[in-house]
Amino acid sequence: xxxILRGLTAGxxxxxxxxxxxxxxxxxxxxxxxxxxxxxxxxxLQLWVPAARGGDAGAQYNIATIYRLGRGRPADPVxxxxxYRRAAEQGHLRAQxxxxxxxxxxxxxxxxxxxxxxxxxxxxxxxxxxGLYFLGRLHELGRGVSGDDHxxxxxYRRAAEQDLTDAAYALARLYRDGRGVARDRAEAIEWYARAAxxxxxxxQFAIGRxxxxxxxxxxxxxxxxxxFAMAARAGHDEARDSRDRLAAILSPExxxxxxxxxxxxxxxxxxx
Numbered sequence: 281x282x283x284i285l286r287g288l289t290a291g292x293x294x295x296x297x298x299x300x301x302x303x304x305x306x307x308x309x310x311x312x313x314x315x316x317x318x319x320x321x322x323x324x325l326q327l328w329v330p331a332a333r334g335g336d337a338g339a340q341y342n343i344a345t346i347y348r349l350g351r352g353r354p355a356d357p358v359x360x361x362x363x364y365r366r367a368a369e370q371g372h373l374r375a376q377x378x379x380x381x382x383x384x385x386x387x388x389x390x391x392x393x394x395x396x397x398x399x400x401x402x403x404x405x406x407x408x409x410x411g412l413y414f415l416g417r418l419h420e421l422g423r424g425v426s427g428d429d430h431x432x433x434x435x436y437r438r439a440a441e442q443d444l445t446d447a448a449y450a451l452a453r454l455y456r457d458g459r460g461v462a463r464d465r466a467e468a469i470e471w472y473a474r475a476a477x478x479x480x481x482x483x484q485f486a487i488g489r490x491x492x493x494x495x496x497x498x499x500x501x502x503x504x505x506x507x508f509a510m511a512a513r514a515g516h517d518e519a520r521d522s523r524d525r526l527a528a529i530l531s532p533e534x535x536x537x538x539x540x541x542x543x544x545x546x547x548x549x550x551x552x
Contacts, residue, residue, distance in 0.1 A: 308327050308331070309327075309331075309338075309339075311323075311327055312324045312327035312328050312339075312342070315327065316342075316346075316351075319352070320352075321346055321351040321352030321353070322352055322353075324342070324346070325343060325346060325352075328342050328343055329343065332363065332366075335370070337366075337367040337370040337371070337372040337375065338367075338372070340363045340364075340366045340367035340370075340372070340375070341363070341364065341367040341372050341374060341375045341378075343363045344359075344360045344361075344362075344363035344364040344367065344375065344378070345360070345378075347359040347360040347363065348360035348364075348378070348382075356388075357382060357387040357388030357389075358388040358389075359388075360382065360387075360388055361379065361382050361387070361388035361389045362388075364378050364379040364382065365379055368399060368402075371402075371406075373403045373406055373408040373411065374410075376399045376400070376402050376403040376408075376411065377399070377400065377403050377408070377410045377411050377414060379396075379399050380395075380396040380397070380398075380399035380400045380403075380411075380414060381396070381414070383395050383396035383399065384396045384423075392424075393418065393423040393424030394424045394425075395424075396414075396418070396424055397415065397418050397423075397424035397425045399411075400414045400415040400418065401415060404435065407438065407442075409438075409439040409442040409443075409444040409447065410439070410444065412435045412436075412438045412439035412442075412444075412447070413435065413436065413439040413444055413446055413447045413450070415435050416431070416432040416433075416434075416435030416436045416439065416447065416450065417432070417450070419431040419432040419435065420432035420450070420454075420460075428460070429454060429459040429460025429461075430460040430461070431460070432450075432454065432460055433451060433454050433459075433460035433461045435447075436448075436450045436451040436454065437451055440471060440474070443474075443478065445474075445475040445478045445479065445480040445483070446475075446480070448471045448472075448474045448475035448478075448480070448483070449471070449472065449475040449480050449482055449483045449486075451471045452467075452468045452469075452470075452471035452472040452475065452483065452486070453468075455467040455468035455471065456468040465495070465496035466496065468496075469487070469490065469496060469497065472486050472487050472490075473487060476507065476510075477545075479514075481511050481514040481515075481516050481519075482511075482516075484507045484508075484510045484511040484514075484516075484519070485507070485508065485511040485516055485518060485519045485522075487503075487507045488503075488504045488505075488506075488507030488508040488511065488519060488522060489504075489522075491503040491504035491507065492504035492508075492522065492526070501526055501529070501530055501534055502530065502534040502535075502537040502538045502541070503538075503541070504522070504526060505523060505526040505527065505530060505534070505535070505538040506538040506541040506542055506545075507519075508520075508522040508523035508526065509523045509538065509542060510542065510545070
């Protein structure tokens with residue numbers, strides 16, 4: 281997978297759970313969604329295809345997603361690209377972003393970062409957070425558009441202010457390094473924290489390192505242990521090693537404090 285796509289936690293925004301069917305006749309769309317949810321993808325397609333052929337962008341997007349993910353049939357990025365394009369040309373924002381992703385990855389179509397950027401720009405013009413994020417990534421990497429960390433920071437901020445965790449993490453990195461913005465560790469910590477509390481694994485690890493090292497914040501082994509533990513739960517190997525290192529030196533009281541933080545955090549997620 282292309283490096284620009286790897287590690288994207290916005291999959292919840294762009295993936296199968298985002299199936300939409302606006303415009304499909306109400307009963308048919310409800311039946312199609314029900315079929316999809318119970319794993320009867322063939323029936324869902326049967327119900328969505330007539331609407332999609334009739335120009336319904338939501339049905340086109342849904343069909344594209346089924347083929348992209350290989351639901352009930354082998355994945356077919358060529359067919360996915362064709363249906364995403366039809367929806368994207370009608371202004372379907374998720375389709376525009378997924379079309380750009382396929383173009384970046386060369387999946388189902390010849391790789392073309394310039395065309396990908398044009399689709400992200402269209403989504404960004406509507407202030408759609410994933411479009412803003414991907415356009416920021418392209419500016420940061422200088423792919424398909426001019427390399428411009430300042431523009432990247434602007435796009436990341438607009439997406440992060442809509443609670444897109446990938447964008448918050450990316451913005452934190454720029455503040456940490458002073459790229460495109462004045463270096464500001466306090467601002468970096470704020471954006472790391474926003475991403476970390478929303479479950480972004482790399483942000484959790486980054487916050488853990490700050491508390492572990494006493495970088496910009498007072499050293500706090502219990503806080504560091506907590507964030508390393510959260511990242512480790514998501515499979516972050518370095519975080520697991522750091523958690524285990526701290527567990528060997530923390531006092532019983534500090535460990536209990538960290539575990540209380542973990543319980544509170546999990547309860548907070550369950551109540552959302």
